[in-house]
Each structure stands twice: as C-alpha cells, then as structure tokens.
Amino acid sequence: MSDRPFVHLHCHSHYSLLDGAGAIPKLVERAKEHGMNALALTDHGNLHGALEFYKTAKGAGINPIIGYEAYIAPGSRFYKSAGRMKDSSYHLTLLCQNKTGFRNLVKLASAASLEGFYFKPRIDKEILEAHSEGIICLSGCVSSELSQALLRGDASSMDDHLAKAAEVAEWFRSVFGDRYFLEIMNNGVEIQRIALEGCVDLSRKVGIPLVATSDCHYVDPQDAEAQDVMLCINTGKFRTDPSRMRMDGREYYLRSPEQMYAKFEGLEDAVARSQQIADTVDIDLELGKRHFPVYAVPDGGTPEQYLRELCVRGLLERYEGNDEMAPGGQLAQVVLDRLERELGVINKLGFPNYFLIVWDFVNEARRQGIPATARGSGVGALVCYALYLSHVCPIRYDLLFERFLDENRIEAPDIDIDFCKERRGDVIRYVKEKYGDENVAQIGTFGTLAARAAVKDVGRALGLPLARVAEITSMIPEELGIELDDAIEKSADLRKAYEADPEVGELLDLARAIEGLARNVGTHAAAVVISDRPLTEYVPLTRVSGKDDVITQWSMGDVEAAGLLKMDFLGLKTLTVMQDAIDLIRRHTPGFELDNEGFDDRATFELLNRGETTAVFQLESGGMMSL
Structure with a gap:
C-alpha cells in the first residue's frame, strides 16, 4: 500500500463506450503498481464492466x-421533453458499499435504460x-447538479448560488446521510477550479466532507x-474539427497517490478521505450460485423421477420396432445401462431441472x-x-456422453438448440410466457475494435x-483474430508502410492503442437468459x-458467472429450407418422416x-469442401 493513502473513486474504462480508453486489466494493474489496495469503476450510465472488473480486481x-x-434527470425520469441533451440530465457518482448496494445499483442502472432513457440512460431522485x-x-x-448550481453564479451573486448548492446538497444528505460527499477534481481545467473552490466554501458552510477524485478516462498520460480519437469516432467528427467535443488537457489518467496530493495542496484530508471511503466497502458477490x-413437475414428483x-x-418411442435396442418392446440392457449412467451424472451434478426446462420448450416447438x-456435444x-x-x-x-457432461465439471451443460429461423421468436415468446417476461431476456454482446475496424475508424x-485507408487495411493478413502487432510483423508491405510513412505510422499506432476496446453494444445471436426471479435482482438490463428487445448489460460469460441459466436459441435457415422441402415431399408422399x-x-x-x-450448412466452407 502507498505511504500516502489514496484510492481512485471516479474511474472510467472502455465500457464508457468510445469515451473511456482504459482496459480493465490495465487499470487494475496500474492501481496495484501505484500501491493502492482498492479501485472504483464508474462508467457512464452502465454496468457493462462491473463483473469483469470485480473478478479482475x-x-x-x-x-x-x-x-x-x-x-440523473432534473425532474421525473419519465419526462422526456427537455429539448437538448445538456438539459436532460446531470451527472452523479454512485458507489456500492456492500452487496445490498450492488443489488440496488443493478436496479438503478436497469431502470435508467428501460424507463428513463432520453439521450442518455437516466434515473431520477425518486428511484x-x-x-x-x-x-x-x-x-x-x-x-x-451541485456543480452547476455553483458554476452559474459570478462573484456578485455567489451567496445566492451557494445557497442553491446547499439546498441540493442537503437533499442528498437527507437520503444518504454520512455516505454523501462533495466531490472535487483538478485535471488542470479552469471550470474544475471554480467548482472546487465553491465546494470548499460549501463544505465549510454545511459540514459535508470533501473527497478528491481524478475523473480518470485512460490509464497513462500517453x-x-x-482517447481523443475515440471521442472523434463516437461523435463522427474529424480530429481537426475545432468545434468538436474534446477533453481539455492530458491529465485524465490514473494518477499515483503522490500526484494526487501534489494536485490538492492544502486539501490533503480530501485526498486521504478516498481511502477512508474505500475502507468501508466490502462487496462479496456469490458468483456461481445458481438462480x-x-x-413445475406434475403430480408432485421429483425432477429426477x-x-x-x-x-x-422417449426411448421406447425412438426404438419402436428396433429389435436390437428394444426387443419385445422393452429397452435393451445396453440402452438401460447407458441411460442410468447418464442420469446418475446429471442427478449428481444437480441438473435434472435444467434438462426439464430444455425439454419443455423443445417439446412446445414440436x-x-x-x-x-x-x-454440438449434447448430441452425444x-x-x-x-x-x-x-x-x-x-x-x-x-x-x-463425457464430452458433453462430466461429473468433474461443475458448470452447467450447454445445449445449443437450432430452431427454424422464421419461428425462433415463437419459442422465445413461449419461454417468456411460461417463466415471466421479467425473468427472460436476450444476452448482450460487445462489438470490439478488431484490427481492421480500428484502422478504418x-x-x-x-x-x-478513404482509398489510402482501404489500401492499408488490405495489407492486414486475412487471419481470424489477427492483432495489429502480428500483422505488422507478418506483412512486409504493412511493415514497410508503417516504417516509411509517418502518416501511416500515426494511423497504426493509434489503431494499436484502441484495438480490442469496446465500440458498441449488440444482441447475442442466440443466447437467452432465464432466471427464477426478475432478472434485475441479479443482472443489469x-x-x-x-x-425494443431487452438485453443484459453483461456479456455471456459474466451472465453465467452470476449463476444464471443461459440457453442458446439459434435461428437456422437450413431448418426452414428442410421443412419447406419436407412439406413439398408430403404433397406426393403423405406421412413422410425424415427421421x-x-x-x-x-x-x-x-x-x-x-x-x-x-x-449445405456446416459443409460449405472452403476447408470442408477441400477435405
């Protein structure tokens, strides 16, 4: 731990999409190098990185x-007629102190997106x-809201604005008590200096303690x-545009404790208070606990039975007329032995309920x-x-069977189910009706800046x-998942352009800096999550x-880590085509069954x-055709 106590309580990762430029592992690594024992993640309007951050830290x-x-909306989150984005919301920093706070933050982040979205995902004071x-x-x-109250005044009206700021602060103190602090920043920006001075005066007036933060948007000064280029990508502006959105200066990095104390001379208590706040935080998430x-088993039986x-x-139906597998209408010993072995593993791992859920929606599809x-492996x-x-x-x-499920693995089995593409939505609709609309959602995914995308952006x-960018992009080898460092090493043309042309050098250096960072949110092509209670009890939406589709703010791996049931509902056009063919055959051959x-x-x-x-599905790639 550093000799001078400080913890960053206001820090953005790349999940502050196209605004923050810090990868979570790098942020955590740098905090540790600075001797810090804690770190906060406070992305803009979302909890996309929360679980990854928790596990990494x-x-x-x-x-x-x-x-x-x-x-936070100036009035109700349901009021959406402010006219301009800057008038539609204020900023506010919220931190979980414990598991209860985490559950509440999940609910707030979900409501902001699902109920309060207007330019940005917004909460309000009521919620x-x-x-x-x-x-x-x-x-x-x-x-x-507090800083804006302080900043609206001039020297002649400062007392009035201080009174307004005090009114704002007293409301928050009435809600949070001793968990409310006046946040001060110093990234070398004049407007922050004015707000800081106002907060110091306000703190003396109302007795609410100060805490220093650094509004970190990237890891290192370089x-x-x-990060500036990411802002350009976000806003669709050229870097040379004088009127575009930009951050003043190069000081929004993960400062060391010593650098923070140097920035807040005379306010050392506000810097040290960040450590005091961090020491009150204990978030223990029960990852892996199943939800x-x-x-509902009929007639009061058990899931196993x-x-x-x-x-x-089902096996008696499958093997009807098969003298090897069901002689005399009774299952053969080889079938019974295999069935008992598989059910033994399924029961031991506690997954009978899982198989019944999958059987139920597949049975409804049939x-x-x-x-x-x-x-996949479930076919075994x-x-x-x-x-x-x-x-x-x-x-x-x-x-x-062991390729699919083994008693030495505790994670839930993964059965990928393909459905007719045109009617996949009917199956998902059935699942929502059965388990409750609030308990079912599709899973979110993140588009990241892969090598080519980073160069183009x-x-x-x-x-x-554009022609020059396309030329450079074409030099990147056609290799799945290739990174720019490898591309420069493997492609002589790309390496030559990188070393000989300063413009290309800058392009590739910046692209390498943002490569792999999140660019946008999307919906996973197949994954659906189902839980025993409303999803906002466990995961932000x-x-x-x-x-209109509701999705999780977390990606598939984090959803599963949170103990939620993930199912893959794949929409496959091949099944649609096959069914059309079967229907045509049945016009001439009634009773035709492909099985x-x-x-x-x-x-x-x-x-x-x-x-x-x-x-031909799964056989049409060049590799398969050349076998």
Missing part, C-alpha cells in the same frame, strides 16, 4: 468498488431515494491521444410444428436423444483519404438503441466426396 488482490456515473441503501454518493463532476428457474420417466418413454435440433447424450432434443442415436454412432477520425430415412444413400456420399456442398 479480486484476482489481483485489489478491493473492487463497483460504481456508476449516473445520469434513487428508493434504492439508496448500501450506496455511497459523491456529488459528481462539473456536470453535476493514452490521451488515443435457475424451477420446472420425471426426467427418468420422460427418457424411458407441438407447434417448429423444426428443432441440438448441435442419450438423454438428449430420448427427450427429442437431438435426433442421432449416440449408441449407434458411438458418441461420447482511426483513419476516418484523422481525415485520411438495457436495450440496444433503436430496438425414418437411412443414412446410407450412395448418391449423397458421392456428392459429399466431390465437395459439391455449396449452401
């Missing part, structure tokens, strides 16, 4: 302070007061240029005539075959000719701009052998 021995720079328990509140940056919905009953019934099938499970999740007998084809921001057809058609194998598989 914990792993590094840093106390994670999960926070949120909220946008803030209702969910204030366990939350520490800092008055905010120069865009906060990252300032990259799966419960399938009902799952076995469904499996036996009832509605919606084509559905599992893909006889239980999946028995439940009509998959349609390939794993015994006949010697498929391994930076090129536009720098105002380089949002909407993608311009769409009853053999897998030994010579003409089909000869076609596959020739590599004539254009438009």
Whole structure:
C-alpha cells in the first residue's frame, strides 16, 4: 500500500463506450503498481464492466468498488421533453458499499435504460431515494447538479448560488446521510477550479466532507491521444474539427497517490478521505450460485423421477420396432445401462431441472410444428436423444456422453438448440410466457475494435483519404483474430508502410492503442437468459438503441458467472429450407418422416466426396469442401 493513502473513486474504462480508453486489466494493474489496495469503476450510465472488473480486481488482490456515473434527470425520469441533451440530465457518482448496494445499483442502472432513457440512460431522485441503501454518493463532476448550481453564479451573486448548492446538497444528505460527499477534481481545467473552490466554501458552510477524485478516462498520460480519437469516432467528427467535443488537457489518467496530493495542496484530508471511503466497502458477490428457474413437475414428483420417466418413454418411442435396442418392446440392457449412467451424472451434478426446462420448450416447438435440433456435444447424450432434443442415436454412432457432461465439471451443460429461423421468436415468446417476461431476456454482446475496424475508424477520425485507408487495411493478413502487432510483423508491405510513412505510422499506432476496446453494444445471436426471479435482482438490463428487445448489460460469460441459466436459441435457415422441402415431399408422399430415412444413400456420399456442398450448412466452407 502507498505511504500516502489514496484510492481512485471516479474511474472510467472502455465500457464508457468510445469515451473511456482504459482496459480493465490495465487499470487494475496500474492501481496495484501505484500501491493502492482498492479501485472504483464508474462508467457512464452502465454496468457493462462491473463483473469483469470485480473478478479482475479480486484476482489481483485489489478491493473492487463497483460504481456508476449516473445520469440523473432534473425532474421525473419519465419526462422526456427537455429539448437538448445538456438539459436532460446531470451527472452523479454512485458507489456500492456492500452487496445490498450492488443489488440496488443493478436496479438503478436497469431502470435508467428501460424507463428513463432520453439521450442518455437516466434515473431520477425518486428511484434513487428508493434504492439508496448500501450506496455511497459523491456529488459528481462539473456536470453535476451541485456543480452547476455553483458554476452559474459570478462573484456578485455567489451567496445566492451557494445557497442553491446547499439546498441540493442537503437533499442528498437527507437520503444518504454520512455516505454523501462533495466531490472535487483538478485535471488542470479552469471550470474544475471554480467548482472546487465553491465546494470548499460549501463544505465549510454545511459540514459535508470533501473527497478528491481524478475523473480518470485512460490509464497513462500517453493514452490521451488515443482517447481523443475515440471521442472523434463516437461523435463522427474529424480530429481537426475545432468545434468538436474534446477533453481539455492530458491529465485524465490514473494518477499515483503522490500526484494526487501534489494536485490538492492544502486539501490533503480530501485526498486521504478516498481511502477512508474505500475502507468501508466490502462487496462479496456469490458468483456461481445458481438462480435457475424451477420446472413445475406434475403430480408432485421429483425432477429426477420425471426426467427418468420422460427418457424411458422417449426411448421406447425412438426404438419402436428396433429389435436390437428394444426387443419385445422393452429397452435393451445396453440402452438401460447407458441411460442410468447418464442420469446418475446429471442427478449428481444437480441438473435434472435444467434438462426439464430444455425439454419443455423443445417439446412446445414440436407441438407447434417448429423444426428443432441440438448441435454440438449434447448430441452425444442419450438423454438428449430420448427427450427429442437431438435426433442421432449416440449408441449407434458411438458418441461420447463425457464430452458433453462430466461429473468433474461443475458448470452447467450447454445445449445449443437450432430452431427454424422464421419461428425462433415463437419459442422465445413461449419461454417468456411460461417463466415471466421479467425473468427472460436476450444476452448482450460487445462489438470490439478488431484490427481492421480500428484502422478504418482511426483513419476516418484523422481525415485520411478513404482509398489510402482501404489500401492499408488490405495489407492486414486475412487471419481470424489477427492483432495489429502480428500483422505488422507478418506483412512486409504493412511493415514497410508503417516504417516509411509517418502518416501511416500515426494511423497504426493509434489503431494499436484502441484495438480490442469496446465500440458498441449488440444482441447475442442466440443466447437467452432465464432466471427464477426478475432478472434485475441479479443482472443489469438495457436495450440496444433503436430496438425494443431487452438485453443484459453483461456479456455471456459474466451472465453465467452470476449463476444464471443461459440457453442458446439459434435461428437456422437450413431448418426452414428442410421443412419447406419436407412439406413439398408430403404433397406426393403423405406421412413422410425424415427421421425414418437411412443414412446410407450412395448418391449423397458421392456428392459429399466431390465437395459439391455449396449452401449445405456446416459443409460449405472452403476447408470442408477441400477435405
């Protein structure tokens, strides 16, 4: 720990999309190098990085302070007629003090996006007061309500504005008590100096303590240029545009404690208070604890009993007329042994309920005539075959159950289900109706600045000719997931341009600086989360701009780490085409069933052998066709 106590309580990562330029691992690493024992994350209007930050900080021995720079509406969050973005909200810094505060912050961040969105995701004072328990509140940056009250005055009217600021501060103190602090900053900007002086006067007047923060938007001073380019990408402006949004100076980095004390001479207590606040924070999230919905078993039976009953019934149907697998209408010993072994593992790991949930929505799809099938390792499970999740007998084809589920692995199984693309939404709608609309959502994902995207975006921001940017981009090797450092090493043309042309050098250096950072939020193509209670009890929710679908603010890995049930509902056009073909066949051959057809058609194998598989799902890539 540093000899002079300080903790950053106002810090943005790259999840402050196209505004912050700090990757979470780098922020945590630098805080540790500075001798700090804690760090806060306060991204703009979202909790996208909260769980990644929590896990990364914990792993590094840093106390994670999960926070949120909220946008708070001047009136009701439901009032959306302010006219201008700058009039629609103030800023406010909120920090979780404990697990209760974390749950409240999740609810606030969700309501801001789902209810209060107007230019920005906004809360209001009503919902803030209702969910204030366990939350520490800092008055905010120069865009906060308190700072704006202080900044509106001049020397002749300062007393009036100090009184207005005191009124604002007293409301927050009435809600948060001794968990409310006046936030002061000094990034070398004049407007911050004026707000700081006003806060010092206000603190003396009303007795609310000061705390110093640094409004960190990137990790190191040399990252300032990259963050400035990200602002250009965000606003669609050229770097040379004199009227564009920009941050003054290069001081919004993760300062060391010594640098913070140097910036706040005479206010050392406000710097040290950040450590005192951090020492009150103890957030212990029960990651991995399952919050799966419960399938209601009929007739008061247990999930284990009902799952076995469904499996036996399904296998008798599957093997009807098969003298090897069901001689005399009874399941053969090889089938029973395999079934008991698989059910033993499923029961031991506590997943009968999981299989019943999947069986239920697949069974509903079958009832509605919606084509559905599992893909991947789940096809190796006889239980999946028995439940009509998959349609390939794993015994006949010697498929391994252990590749799908093993008693040494505690994570939930992952059964990817393909549905007819045109009717996938019908299945998701059924799940929402069964488990509750508030308990089901699609999972969010983040578009990141991969190598080519980073070069193109930076090129536009720098105002380089499109043809030149396209030429440079074309030099990047066609290699999945390639990074720019590797591209420069592998491509002689790119390396030559980088070393010989200063303009290209700057382009690639800036692109390397922002490569891998989050650019935008999207909806995962398949993943859906289902929980036992409203999702806002566990995970923050949002909407993608311009769409109505509710999604999680966390990506798939974080959703699963939080103990929530993730299902993959894939919309597959191939199933739609196959069903259309089956319908056409049935016009001439009533009762045709694809499952009853053999897998030994010579003409089909000869076609596959020739590599004539254009438009055949999973066999149409160049690699597959060349086998």
